[in-house]
Amino acid sequence: xxxxxxxxxxxxxxxxxxxxxxxxxxxxxxxxxxxxxxxxxxxxxxxxxxxxxxxxxxxxxxxxxxxxxxxxxxxxxxxxxxxxxxxxxxxxxxxxxxxxxxxxxxxxxxxxxxxxxxxxxxxxxxxxxxxxxxxxxxxxxxxxxxxxxxxxxxxxxxxxxxxxxxxxxxxxxxxxxxxxxxxxxxxxxxxxxxxxxxxxxxxxxxxxxxxxxxxxxxxxxxxxxxxxxxxxxxxxxxxxxxxxxxxxxxxxxxxxxxxxxxxxxxxxxxxxxxxxxxxxxxxxxxxxxxxxxxxxxxxxxxxxxxxxxxxxxxxxxxxxxxxxxxxxxxxxxxxxxxxxxxxxxxxxxxxxxxxxxxxxxxxxxxxxxxxxxxxxxxxxxxxxxxxxxxxxxxxxxxxxxxxxxxxxxxxxxxxxxxxxxxxxxxxxxxxxxxxxxxxxxxxxxxxxxxxxxxxxxxxxxxxxxxxxxxxxxxxxxxxxxxxxxxxxxxxxxxxxxxxxxxxxxxxxxxxxxxxxxxxxxxxxxxxxxxxxxxxxxxxxxxxxxxxxxxxxxxxxxxxxxxxxxxxxxxxxxxxxxxxxxxxxxxxxxxxxxxxxxxxxxxxxxxxxxxxxxxxxxxxxxxxxxxxxxxxxxxxxxxxxxxxxxxxxxxxxxxxxxxxxxxxxxxxxxxxxxxxxxxx
DNA sequence: AGTGTGGTTATTTTT
DNA sequence: TAACCACACT
Numbered sequence: 168x169x170x171x172x173x174x175x176x177x178x179x180x181x182x183x184x185x186x187x188x189x190x191x192x193x194x195x196x197x198x199x200x201x202x203x204x205x206x207x208x209x210x211x212x213x214x215x216x217x218x219x220x221x222x223x224x225x226x227x228x229x230x231x232x233x234x235x236x237x238x239x240x241x242x243x244x245x246x247x248x249x250x251x252x253x254x255x256x257x258x259x260x261x262x263x264x265x266x267x268x269x270x271x272x273x274x275x276x277x278x279x280x281x282x283x284x285x286x287x288x289x290x291x292x293x294x295x296x297x298x299x300x301x302x303x304x305x306x307x308x309x310x311x312x313x314x315x316x317x318x319x320x321x322x323x324x325x326x327x328x329x330x331x332x333x334x335x336x337x338x339x340x341x342x343x344x345x346x347x348x349x350x351x352x353x354x355x356x357x358x359x360x361x362x363x364x365x366x367x368x369x370x371x372x373x374x375x376x377x378x379x380x381x382x383x384x385x386x387x388x389x390x391x392x393x394x395x396x397x398x399x400x401x402x403x404x405x406x407x408x409x410x411x412x413x414x415x416x417x418x419x420x421x422x423x424x425x426x427x428x429x430x431x432x433x434x435x436x437x438x439x440x441x442x443x444x445x446x447x448x449x450x451x452x453x454x455x456x457x458x459x460x461x462x463x464x465x466x467x468x469x470x471x472x473x474x475x476x477x478x479x480x481x482x483x484x485x486x487x488x489x490x491x492x493x494x495x496x497x498x499x500x501x502x503x504x505x506x507x508x509x510x511x512x513x514x515x516x517x518x519x520x521x522x523x524x525x526x527x528x529x530x531x532x533x534x535x536x537x538x539x540x541x542x543x544x545x546x547x548x549x550x551x552x553x554x555x556x557x558x559x560x561x562x563x564x565x566x567x568x569x570x571x572x573x574x575x576x577x578x579x580x581x582x583x584x585x586x587x588x589x590x591x592x593x594x595x596x597x598x599x600x601x602x603x604x605x606x607x608x609x610x611x612x613x614x615x616x617x618x619x620x621x622x623x624x625x626x627x628x629x630x631x632x633x634x635x636x637x638x639x640x641x642x643x644x645x646x647x648x649x650x651x652x653x654x655x656x657x658x659x660x661x662x663x664x665x666x667x668x669x670x671x672x673x674x675x676x677x678x679x680x681x682x683x684x685x686x687x688x689x690x691x692x693x694x695x696x697x698x699x700x701x702x703x704x705x706x707x708x709x710x711x712x713x714x715x716x717x718x719x720x721x722x723x724x725x726x727x728x729x730x731x732x733x734x735x736x737x738x739x740x741x742x743x744x745x746x747x748x749x750x751x752x753x754x755x756x757x758x759x760x761x762x763x764x765x766x767x768x769x770x771x772x773x774x775x776x777x778x779x780x781x782x783x784x785x786x787x788x789x790x791x792x793x794x795x796x797x798x799x800x801x802x803x804x805x806x807x808x809x810x811x812x813x814x815x816x817x818x819x820x821x822x823x824x825x826x827x828x829x830x831x832x833x834x835x836x837x838x839x840x841x842x843x844x845x846x
Numbered sequence: 847a848g849t850g851t852g853g854t855t856a857t858t859t860t861t
Numbered sequence: 862t863a864a865c866c867a868c869a870c871t
Contacts, residue, residue: 225860226860226861227860227861228860228861229860230860254860254861255860255861256860256861257861278861280861281859281861303866357861358861360861361861389860392860421858422858422859422860424857424858424859425858425859425860524857524858525856525857525858526857526858527856527857584847586847588847711861712861713861732857732858732859733858734857734858734859734860735858735859735860737860738860753857756857756858757857758857759857759858767858771858792862793856794855794856794862794863796862
């Protein structure tokens with residue numbers, strides 16, 4: 168990524184083009200962030216558009232942060248005032264907050280994460296008597312389907328009419344109940360943060376005009392990752408004026424399985440006839456040999472816009488392919504190779520990245536790295552907010568802000584143990600339902616003693632009183648963090664963590680996590696530029712959308728080898744990259760072969776290759792442990808797609824007589840044929 | 847309400 | 862292989 172402020176001709180053209188809709192096809196490493204940030208500065212300084220009328224949208228908090236930082240270097244504080252650079256979701260959240268009166272939400276609404284939504288669905292299914300055994304699978308399906316429907320802007324009533332199977336009908340019904348539930352809790356899920364604003368702008372002309380007027384110029388990053396709802400939102404915001412720049416790369420679309428529609432790039436051409444397309448093909452990252460490999464691989468995919476990366480960095484080192492005996496051997500060779508390379512070339516650990524398809528592949532690497540005492544950083548895996556202790560503390564806070572948040576209530580009512588079991592909760596739920604109360608308000612209701620044993624009723628009253636007390640004290644406190652700490656302590660939660668922890672180390676991590684949550688709340692309060700955003704309510708709500716772990720990790724800018732999945736590697740670059748597990752059924756992944764979505768796997772391969780600046784090493788294993796069983800592997804088809812004369816093979820090239828299951832072999836053969844036919 | 851056992855099952859996961 | 866979950870037992 169070029170940090171210099173000098174733009175090349177194409178980049179300059181993209182910056183200056185403001186008279187209509189623009190699509191920038193930004194190849195990997197072509198300096199797209201520079202174009203976006205420079206363009207924002209250009210719009211303010213040269214075009215005289217005030218910053219508060221410019222909106223830039225990204226997908227990750229990290230991207231938004233980086234963009235803000237870089238714009239900050241180009242514009243003065245005064246010039247940048249009111250500029251909106253945020254993720255789609257944060258933008259949606261802000262819109263919702265400002266347009267509450269047009270929405271079925273009250274001002275203290277909660278944002279539920281995937282975990283909360285799962286609980287709600289589980290609850291609904293039980294009530295619906297949809298059995299318990301296969302429920303887990305069904306819930307996963309339901310979550311996926313509901314999210315798909317939402318992202319396609321299909322409301323529950325419409326969902327019924329698009330059903331193809333009996334199961335779909337069930338799920339549509341579940342979707343309807345789920346939506347009703349969220350509204351009753353005064354809560355939204357992540358998808359709602361996009362979908363609700365979109366629908367509002369669709370249906371309400373007045374609000375739409377207001378926002379179109381406010382967003383005079385829109386910039387969208389990673390456009391290839393937008394889903395239908397997001398694209399619709401973009402269209403509604405830019406209106407007929409079409410004053411926007413979309414930056415994207417269809418070759419780096421690797422989130423289709425999550426609803427992203429790379430076809431949105433082609434749609435743009437149809438929806439805006441005067442769309443200007445500028446290609447950024449000069450790559451500032453990699454050697455030309457690496458780019459040749461990348462171009463060759465991606466050349467096997469169909470393209471709407473043709474694009475070929477080039478660089479003036481010279482040929483560079485040859486690309487190595489190492490065939491290993493098995494996964495242990497692979498990890499060992501990669502790590503040893505890395506150490507040797509580092510010592511011989513005087514590099515740092517952080518110059519190296521090991522990329523893989525699935526998180527499970529990190530395990531062997533970790534063992535190996537630990538054995539060799541090499542510092543490493545594992546990204547991905549469990550997110551900060553998925554951790555139980557964080558979710559628990561957050562639930563206390565959510566309940567304070569929104570007493571209707573039953574999801575939060577259920578999470579903490581018996582954490583720490585308050586002798587409130589499932590029987591009590593069922594009765595409480597029934598009582599709440601009959602009287603249309605939330606679980607928390609129901610808990611403080613005096614009539615409760617008529618339906619519950621005395622002890623249970625007292626426990627619930629006590630809990631409700633506890634929350635009420637702290638609600639009163641917290642909401643008008645200028646320094647809420649000490650109060651929060653006091654509340655969590657008095658709730659007995661800290662003691663609970665101490666007792667619960669299996670090891671002293673685990674106890675420490677958990678307590679540290681809680682501490683860093685406090686710190687983050689404090690930071691958010693300090694950093695809020697708006698008085699309106701300083702209050703604890705809006706801080707807590709924002710917190711759900713942030714991944715603090717990411718921030719934490721970034722702050723400790725230490726020298727460590729990077730271990731990441733190919734997905735997590737997108738947008739990053741490293742001087743030396745190892746891509747491991749280049750085998751059929753792994754990359755491309757088994758399920759993708761079956762689903763015939765090889766193209767997306769190929770893009771994943773492309774993303775991996777283009778992360779490397781100077782050195783690229785690919786490895787594969789002849790055998791791999793698969794659920795305790797050693798399995799014979801076939802080299803990935805993508806290896807055949809590489810320019811063979813740029814490669815250097817190490818280890819045994821040909822595999823020995825494999826004992827492949829004949830059925831599998833037949834399937835393999837079919838898949839290969841299909842791939843050939845597609846070309 | 848909390849512990850233990852056996853059976854099942856393995857992608858990717860920006861918010 | 863190991864992690865996770867449901868269910869049964871104490």
